[in-house]
Amino acid sequence: MSCRAISALSALAFIAAGCVTTDKEGVAMRPNLPMPTLGGKQYWTDVYVYGGWRIQQNVFTKHHRLLGPKDVRKAWGTREQCQHALELAKDRGRAVLLSDKVCILLHAFLRSKDSFKGLKKGLEAEGYEVYSVNYASSRYDLDTLAAQMRPLLERVQEDFEDVYIVTHSMGGIIARKILSQQEYPKVRRLVMIAPPNQGAVMADKLLDWWPSQYVTGPAGRQLTADEDSGARNAGIPMCEFGVIAGARGTERGWNRMIPGDDDGLVSVASTRLDGMADFVVVRAWHATIMNKPKTIHQVIVFLNSGRFDHEAEGVLALPDN
Structure with missing residues (x-):
């Protein structure tokens, strides 16, 4: 029996028992x-x-x-x-805050809070309270996922003076949905790592494969590069934000099915978003970019200053596209 079935049956058994x-x-x-x-x-x-x-x-x-x-x-x-x-x-002193500033981490599609282990450790070393948040990325559409995250962000604002957000891939689209529709006064800065801001060509190609309907879920189907896709129309955050793109540093990138340089899933060009305070490209693969030391360095620099370190090791020249 799968973990999903065991979890669901166990929960139903407890609830049905009605023990209080x-x-x-x-x-x-x-x-x-x-x-x-x-x-x-x-x-x-x-x-x-x-x-x-x-x-x-x-x-x-x-x-x-x-x-x-x-x-x-x-x-x-x-x-x-x-x-x-x-x-x-x-x-009783068992649940305590260790800092007056917090960084919320929003994971990618089909990932979890545990995907940020390296980044979380790096941010904690810089004095941040780090909340790596779980959300059911494969179960709902983008609007619903954003609506589920808003109350959490509002509660976090009550506990901290300074709130920062760092995202990976689709997590950036969720953050855009949240931060473009309402201003959150304590949210200082946002860093989006490898976000498909202009949609992902690979999402279009995946949807052409019929079994994908059992994998992508509602939100995954909104990450296409179509003009009216959910990713392309998620809005502009009402806070200072920067974008970190992954790439190979070549004209063809890691994935020959994607035009231009890319991180294997998302092209460098599609990560860009109007209004970004800064933009940097590092040599990295999409699945692991968020935990690379060079990425962690760029995240910390931007959260502290609002700019990336373009002279750091591992930074690639910005492409023309």
Whole structure:
């Protein structure tokens, strides 16, 4: 039986049981056995993150759970029950903030929060609280994914004075959707790594292959290079932002099916976006670009200054296109 089936059946069994106990504060809570989880890959969406703890909602059952450090389940049930358990963890000093500035990481399509391990470590070394957020990228369209992330960003603004956002691939499109429709006063800067801002030719080619309908999901089908695609019309962020593109440094790039230089999936040209404060190209492959030391360096420099380090090792000359 697949992990997805086990997760769904287990959750349904607990909910159907309807077991409720009362904690020391008199709040009705569901019995919980602290147990390790996979952290919520694809079938859970983070609705609140605080100091290494996160409240998630299940895609299928819609119930919530609270994960502590190392993704151990600390509570489950309703959103209110999980929030209560988190507040107790705060009061007892188990959930604490280590900085007054936070960096939110939004992962790519079909990836998870764990895809940012190198970048997360680098940002933490610079004094940032880092929230690598999980969202069910294959289950909803771009508008729905953005709508799910907005409340999380609003809550994060209540906990921090300075908020920064770094994205990889489709995560950048989600950030554009969020930050172009409403101004968030505490969001200082945004860095998009390898975003398909003008759509991705490979998305068009993938959709021509009939089995792709079982893989791409609603959001994946909106990443095409068509004039009316969701990626191309996600809006311009109302904050200072920069773009890091991956490339090979040759006219043909890594992928001969993509015109011009590319990172294997997204062309350098398609990462560009009107209004960007700065733009830099590094030699990297799409799947791993976010954790390369040269990329981490560029992210940190931009978050601190609003400009990239164009003299750094690994930076490629900007193409004419």
